[in-house]
Amino acid sequence: MADDATTNGVVLAADGLPLKASLNKAMRKNRMRALLLVAPLFIFVLFSFLIPIFDMTMRSVDNWHVSGLMPETTKALENWDGKELPEEPVFAALILDLKAGAKSREIGKVGTRLNYEKSGLRSMITSSARKSKKVKEGPYKPIVLKMHKRWKELETWKVIKRNTSKYTIGYYLNAVDMKYDNETGDIVMQPEDRQIYGTLFMRTFAISLVITLICIVLAYPISYLLATLPVRYSNLLMIFVLLPFWTSLLVRTTAWIAMLQSQGVLNDLFVFFGLVDDANRLQLIHNLTGTIIAMTHILLPFMVLPLYSVMKTIPPSYMRAALSLGANPVTAYIRVYMPLTLSGIGAGSILVFILSIGYYITPALVGGTDGTLISNQIAYHMQSSLNWGLAGALGALLLFSVLALYLIYNKIVGIDNMRLG
Amino acid sequence: MNKILKLSALAVAGVAFAGMASTAQAVDLNVVSWGGAYTASQMNAYHKPYMKMNPGVKINSLDYSGGLAEMRAQTESGNVTWDLVDVVLSDAITGCDEGMFRPIKIDEEMAKAPDGTPASKDFLKGTLLSECFVPQIIYSTVFAYRADAWSGKKPTTMADVFDTAKFPGKRTLQKKPVNNLEWALLADGVPLDKIYDVLDTDAGKDRAFAKLATIKKDVIWWTEGAVPPQLLADGEAVFGTGYNGRWFSAIAEEKQPFAMLWDGQVLDIDGWAVPAKGKNVDAVMKFVKFATDTQRLADQAKYISYGPARMSSGPMVSKHATLGIEMGPHMPTKYANQGFLTNFAWWADNGDEMTERFNAWLLK
Numbered sequence: 159m160a161d162d163a164t165t166n167g168v169v170l171a172a173d174g175l176p177l178k179a180s181l182n183k184a185m186r187k188n189r190m191r192a193l194l195l196v197a198p199l200f201i202f203v204l205f206s207f208l209i210p211i212f213d214m215t216m217r218s219v220d221n222w223h224v225s226g227l228m229p230e231t232t233k234a235l236e237n238w239d240g241k242e243l244p245e246e247p248v249f250a251a252l253i254l255d256l257k258a259g260a261k262s263r264e265i266g267k268v269g270t271r272l273n274y275e276k277s278g279l280r281s282m283i284t285s286s287a288r289k290s291k292k293v294k295e296g297p298y299k300p301i302v303l304k305m306h307k308r309w310k311e312l313e314t315w316k317v318i319k320r321n322t323s324k325y326t327i328g329y330y331l332n333a334v335d336m337k338y339d340n341e342t343g344d345i346v347m348q349p350e351d352r353q354i355y356g357t358l359f360m361r362t363f364a365i366s367l368v369i370t371l372i373c374i375v376l377a378y379p380i381s382y383l384l385a386t387l388p389v390r391y392s393n394l395l396m397i398f399v400l401l402p403f404w405t406s407l408l409v410r411t412t413a414w415i416a417m418l419q420s421q422g423v424l425n426d427l428f429v430f431f432g433l434v435d436d437a438n439r440l441q442l443i444h445n446l447t448g449t450i451i452a453m454t455h456i457l458l459p460f461m462v463l464p465l466y467s468v469m470k471t472i473p474p475s476y477m478r479a480a481l482s483l484g485a486n487p488v489t490a491y492i493r494v495y496m497p498l499t500l501s502g503i504g505a506g507s508i509l510v511f512i513l514s515i516g517y518y519i520t521p522a523l524v525g526g527t528d529g530t531l532i533s534n535q536i537a538y539h540m541q542s543s544l545n546w547g548l549a550g551a552l553g554a555l556l557l558f559s560v561l562a563l564y565l566i567y568n569k570i571v572g573i574d575n576m577r578l579g
Numbered sequence: 580m581n582k583i584l585k586l587s588a589l590a591v592a593g594v595a596f597a598g599m600a601s602t603a604q605a606v607d608l609n610v611v612s613w614g615g616a617y618t619a620s621q622m623n624a625y626h627k628p629y630m631k632m633n634p635g636v637k638i639n640s641l642d643y644s645g646g647l648a649e650m651r652a653q654t655e656s657g658n659v660t661w662d663l664v665d666v667v668l669s670d671a672i673t674g675c676d677e678g679m680f681r682p683i684k685i686d687e688e689m690a691k692a693p694d695g696t697p698a699s700k701d702f703l704k705g706t707l708l709s710e711c712f713v714p715q716i717i718y719s720t721v722f723a724y725r726a727d728a729w730s731g732k733k734p735t736t737m738a739d740v741f742d743t744a745k746f747p748g749k750r751t752l753q754k755k756p757v758n759n760l761e762w763a764l765l766a767d768g769v770p771l772d773k774i775y776d777v778l779d780t781d782a783g784k785d786r787a788f789a790k791l792a793t794i795k796k797d798v799i800w801w802t803e804g805a806v807p808p809q810l811l812a813d814g815e816a817v818f819g820t821g822y823n824g825r826w827f828s829a830i831a832e833e834k835q836p837f838a839m840l841w842d843g844q845v846l847d848i849d850g851w852a853v854p855a856k857g858k859n860v861d862a863v864m865k866f867v868k869f870a871t872d873t874q875r876l877a878d879q880a881k882y883i884s885y886g887p888a889r890m891s892s893g894p895m896v897s898k899h900a901t902l903g904i905e906m907g908p909h910m911p912t913k914y915a916n917q918g919f920l921t922n923f924a925w926w927a928d929n930g931d932e933m934t935e936r937f938n939a940w941l942l943k
Binding site for chain 2: 262263264265266267269270273274277278279280281284348350351352353354357358419420421422444522523526527528535540541542543544545
């Protein structure tokens, strides 16, 4: 029925083909041309951005180590009930896997993976793999139990069994300070002395918010000045905004260390003017204060520039009109001028907030203990601990929370209202 | 015009041909190390003499900042561009377990001592802890202090570092649990050879953290090796931990008023590891054999104050190449009995847990 209706209703072109199809054909060429133009950018973004992000996110759930490198044990453990130590077949399978793993020299990866769940399993796996080379014939159970004391613990086998599944949420649990209880298999909070990521996430968002607010307060008058001064003065002022913007990030951070340290310029001045005692110089760096000061300075241009470009487009006649209609200067400013700059504030805030959430170098250099952010932990797990699963999970959580904030912003302010100039 | 064109075309072709001819037999080795004064000492002692002897080999020296992240990424992608990596022992162990590095038969593949002692007997005891690792130097992580900080008084033991009443001022420590926990126990009266026995118990861990907590508010934590000498030079800190080579250059070359506190120094080993999937394994093994022979290791000590990893190199260590200082007293190996070796096996098992606990402790 429906088919008939469409065939009947189709408008035909001169050559007898449906008009819609030939129009599409003609448009396709244009569309292809447009696609070709964006292709370089698309390929660049795909390979340098989307694929790596996807890869890291996959790593945060990937759990191939045990099932991939110990396939026999995985199969043998399938029907194990977890009530007491497994029987001989499992141990025979284990020996096979250990021998293969020692030969391919990849068994260490299993040890690394299991050690995230329970400290000590790394050396259990690697040393047992070394010893397995000499094992000739069974029964294997007593041989394995003698290899390392942890093989006798039921907990060890439960950890192995749990990680025979190909995917895990273990890294995400770790990233929110939770874990599997190795005895019962339930999801529980980490012991208090190992809870860290929740605090760091909260701190990262709090610091970013504070920096954004300070940037608004500092940038607003500067931008207003820039936008209203005659061009020859404002150009000079603009250089002062742009010069630090063009300076290397490391140079600026190091300069702040020289300024703020307790034997530094600022403290010397305070002591000279008698504001603080020489013995009690202020601790301004290697802590939260230092991070906020240095990051605010570095991110300030990202607030000034959008604000300036928005303010530049507000005709001065609006204010004059408000004044001539009887508003006093303050009212005119608050009710006419400021609402017009909201889009600039929104753009600047989003820029500054998102940049500071992922900030890494500056907190690493001046952050001390209470000024480091979640990105420093991600870098640590990427570079030093090599726990890429956890780094992926932390990164994904960061990414999703930024996206969530972006959506909230869009809902409240509306992304169309954002203007960068 | 035409003539010039022809001539230049010929010249280009000639150059291209010569280039092809030389690349046909030449090998480019990408050797990765820590950069700065350390790489410079390797270039002087190993790379330059080797390239002189083997004109076909070109050694490209690349810098990295340690860790196995890049090595793992290269191994996983299957495109290994590094031929040789300078690594600390703990990274060699991890990399070896994960199959990133190639196992090396020390006696068969490395040079004998001049008197014929096989390599495995010539390398210092306790340095051959990984089968993928050829030791190169012994360095130590050690405390230094500002000699002018407390008129007349001098710290002599680890307990003094933790005594903020007797020796007031900021301490700068590396922001990781390794070494700091050991030092805390040492300062708390645990003898050198019992440190890891104590640390292996829950009570021992609590004890180490508790001792560390007594100086927590006086600590500036560093992450980059260049920072502690700077903090001491600026007077920001009075005690600092750092690599002994860095302290040496601050004291001997920059004439900073620092002094060494060798008590409790943590000896560590740095050496070569060969990526298992490298493209020039044969060529690079020849280079490693050359670079870790007795003479070459002794030569390196002319340029930097790290101790050679071979026993036979020890007596050959002489004066600094440019400063003319006798290097013997600046070698960490001279004070070996005051220090200890990190227990890598313990840290391999407990590192993840301890780091989390340490970071949580810092936030408290």
